[in-house]
Amino acid sequence: MWKRLLLGLIVLVLAAGIGFFALAWRSAYDPIDPPGRTAFDDAAIARGAALAGIGDCAVCHTAAGGEAYAGGLPIPTPFGTIYSTNITPDPETGIGRWSEAAFRRSMREGVARDGSHLYPAFPYPHFTKATDEDIRAIYAFLMTREPVRAEAPANQLPFPLNFRPLMAGWNLLFLDEGPFRPDPNQSEAWNRGAYLAEGLGHCGSCHTPVNALGAERKDRRYAGGVAEGWHAPALDASSPAPMPWTEEALANYLRGWDPHHGLAAGPMAPVVETMKDAPAADIAAIATYVASLSGGRTASRRSADQVVAFAEERAFGPVPQVDRPKISAVQAEGLQDGERLFVGACATCHHEGGALPYTRPVELSFSSSVTGPDPRNLVRIVLDGIHPPEGQPGPIMPGFAGALTDQQLEALLIYVRRHFGNAPAWRELGATIRDIRGSDAS
Ligand code: HEC
Ligand code: HEC
Ligand code: HEC
Structure with missing residues (x-):
């Protein structure tokens, strides 16, 4: 009786194991000799460049100060750090030996040329929707970049997540594989x-x-x-x-x-x-x-006219005034501090009459970072400022990280939220500020 049960159990475990490996196993695709520039036509390369732009390939596959597409950028995930790989056509460290079929499989199924599973930090659950033709164009674009020798650092993932075949299970649950299907009822x-x-x-x-x-x-x-x-x-x-x-x-x-x-x-x-x-x-x-x-709606359900009227009153009305009736004396004092800081640090640009290169910034009452449910973006914008992409002209806002203490920043943002946001105060503002500053300092 016990023997039979044990035998049954062993058979079950073996079957499950075989089943899993059948599910997870992917064959390697044969390495190819890197195709030369002449293997691809110019039109496909140009289309591939634009598509790679829409896919942000360079954003993730370029490390700080590194060569474009050579990988090595750490991508933090809640599970650990995953490094982007080298997708230049270097035969040893990049994808120089990948056939188009191997490349297509990586985009569609998240499987590398050698058959190992990739992590969804690489957005293949989305890229799977691309057409064969578009994948071919991106392949043509990447294979005609300058090959760069660069090995990506090893991922930092705890056991068992460092066991790649597990991703087969993830794919079974969450990957909806295959190209996009158009909706005939839409334009x-x-x-x-x-x-x-x-x-x-x-x-x-x-x-x-x-x-x-x-x-x-x-x-x-x-x-x-x-x-x-x-x-x-x-x-x-x-x-x-x-x-x-x-x-x-x-x-x-x-x-x-x-x-x-x-x-x-x-x-x-x-x-x-x-x-x-x-x-x-x-x-x-x-x-x-x-x-x-x-559908042209927003959570606040105010009409565009109402939003504009509110923004104009706030930005072009008399210098910011704090409406006090509904708050305590302590809160009012905080708001006054915030108001003073705003007038000193922000009003030259964000209140009526600010003269700026390029353009007057958008009214703060219009900004999701002021009205949204989460204070993080506003905290980061004020600490770091806004800078145009390197070497290009564009609107600039200085960062205030060196100028404001945590308490000052909190008072300022309570004021900005109340005066311009027309929304309830953020509960977690103080903690968010300490969090962001703490992690920036370390
Ligand atoms: C959000 C970040 C991100 C974006 C955007 C991104 N990738 Fe990646 N990609 C990664 C990461 C991370 C890996 C490594 C995954 C792993 O180690 O399992 C990767 C791996 C790959 C691989 C496998 C390479 C190998 O050597 O195994 C290919 C091919 C690839 N990406 C192509 C692309 C292309 C083409 C685009 C643009 C259309 C793109 N990626 C956009 C993050 C990204
Ligand atoms: C030197 C001028 C200048 C100063 C001073 C300045 N800003 Fe800005 N701010 C800008 C510009 C320019 C932009 C970006 C252009 C735009 O948003 O239209 C911007 C954008 C912003 C945005 C984002 C708006 C959006 O696009 O969502 C916020 C929020 C903001 N500023 C808050 C502040 C606060 C708070 C202060 C004071 C601590 C401040 N700014 C000081 C010029 C300035
Ligand atoms: C890498 C992550 C990422 C991807 C990919 C991304 N977004 Fe965003 N998006 C953000 C973040 C974060 C913000 C907040 C503002 C910021 O970053 O300046 C944002 C802001 C926006 C906003 C402004 C929302 C508001 O109310 O202020 C729009 C619109 C938007 N994204 C559209 C898109 C579209 C369309 C795509 C795809 C083509 C896209 N995003 C892809 C991260 C992303």
């Missing part, structure tokens, strides 16, 4: 935008909240997420933007600046920067699709 532009945003653009990887295993929650698509210590605001109808995200506003923002939404300052900035070579029609299509996610 051509909408479908083009959905294809790019859901696929190569991988917008959801930052703007959608994730579950405990790091997969995007399908029931809360675009409800807001986190990226590199920043809040990636919701893009659905719960968008915290006071002015609705229209197609026009989105197209402006994705090209650099919109009069009602300002510009990208954090991890969104390189997304915008690398999209600059994309055809205007593609940016417009992404805008069409993303605008449809919110």
Whole structure:
């Protein structure tokens, strides 16, 4: 009896093991001799460059101060640090020996040439939606870059996560493999935008909240997420933007600046920067699709006219005044401190009459970083300022990290939130400030 039970158990474990390896096992693709420049035509390379821009390949695959596409950038995840790899055509340390089929499999299934599973820190759950033709163009673009010899550092992942075959299980649960399927009920532009945003653009990887295993929650698509210590605001109808995200506003923002939404300052900035070579029609299509996610609505449900009237009253009215009736004496004193700091540090540019190079900044009442549910972005913007991409002209805001104590910053932001935000105070503001400053200092 016991013997039989034991035997049964052993058979079961073996079967499960074999089943798992059958599921996880992927064959290696034969290495090829790196194809020369002449193997690819110019049109495909140019298209591949724009598509690689929409896919942010250079953003993740370039280390600080390193060669473009040579990898080695540490990508922090809740599970540990994963390093991007070298995707230049170097035969030893890059993808020089990868056939197009091996490259396509990595984009579609998250499996490397040698058959090992890749981690979804590489956004293949989105890239899987790209067409064969677009993947071929990106391959042509990458294989014609200058080969760079560079080995990525080893990932820092705890056991058992450092066991790559486990990703086969993850894929079974969360990977929806295969190219994008257009929705026949939508316009051509909408479908083009959905294809790019859901696929190569991988917008959801930052703007959608994730579950405990790091997969995007399908029931809360675009409800807001986190990226590199920043809040990636919701893009659905719960968008915290006071002015609705229209197609026009989105197209402006994705090209650099919109009069009602300002510009990208954090991890969104390189997304915008690398999209600059994309055809205007593609940016417009992404805008069409993303605008449809919110249906032109925002969480506050105020009309655009009301938002503009409020912003004008705040920005062009008499020098900021604190309305005090509903708050205690202690709070009022704090607000007064904040108000003084605002007048001294910010009002020259952010209040009426500020003369600036390039443009008057967007009204603070329009900014999601002031009205949104999470104070992180505002704290980071004030500490670090806003700087145009290296070597390019653009709006500049100085950082105030060296000028304000934690307490001053808190008082200032309580004031900014109350005066310009028209929203309830953030509970976790003080802790957020200490957190961000603590980790910046270390
Ligand atoms: C969000 C960051 C991120 C973006 C954006 C990104 N990658 Fe990666 N990629 C990674 C990481 C991290 C790895 C390593 C994963 C691992 O070790 O399992 C990787 C691995 C790869 C690999 C496997 C290489 C190898 O040697 O195993 C290929 C191919 C690749 N990426 C191509 C691309 C292309 C093409 C794009 C743009 C369309 C792109 N990646 C965009 C983070 C990114
Ligand atoms: C690497 C993560 C990341 C990716 C990928 C990303 N975003 Fe963002 N996005 C952010 C963050 C973080 C912010 C907050 C502002 C900032 O970074 O300046 C943001 C801000 C935005 C905003 C402004 C929202 C508001 O209310 O102020 C829009 C619109 C937006 N992103 C659209 C997109 C679209 C469209 C895509 C895909 C093409 C995309 N994002 C891809 C991280 C990302
Ligand atoms: C020298 C001028 C200058 C000063 C001083 C300044 N800013 Fe700015 N600020 C800018 C510019 C320029 C931008 C970016 C352009 C835009 O958003 O339209 C900006 C953007 C911002 C944004 C982001 C708006 C968006 O796009 O979402 C916030 C928030 C902000 N500033 C807050 C402050 C606060 C708080 C202070 C005082 C501590 C301050 N700024 C001081 C010039 C300035």
